[in-house]
Amino acid sequence: MNREEEVKQSKFEEIDEQLETLETYVCDSLCCHRQEKLSQEEMDWYCYHCKLQEYADQVRKACIK
Numbered sequence: 001m002n003r004e005e006e007v008k009q010s011k012f013e014e015i016d017e018q019l020e021t022l023e024t025y026v027c028d029s030l031c032c033h034r035q036e037k038l039s040q041e042e043m044d045w046y047c048y049h050c051k052l053q054e055y056a057d058q059v060r061k062a063c064i065k
Contacts (some may be wrong), residue, residue, distance in 0.1 A: 012063045017055045026052050 026031045028034070047053065
C-alpha cells in the first residue's frame with residue numbers, strides 16, 4: 001500500500017468511527033422506538049429501516065470512491 005492509499009484508508013477509518021459514534025448516540029439517546037416495549041426482532045426491524053443508517057452507509061460508500 002502506498003502513502004496515498006494509507007492516508008485515504010486512515011481518513012476512511014476516522015470517518016467510519018465518527019459515523020459509528022453518531023449512530024450510537026442517536027440510537028441510544030434520541031430514537032423514539034427505544035421507549036416502546038418492543039421485542040428485539042421488532043427493534044431490529046426499525047434499526048434496519050432507519051434513515052440514519054441509510055445516510056451513514058451512503059457516506060461510507062462515497063468515502064471509498
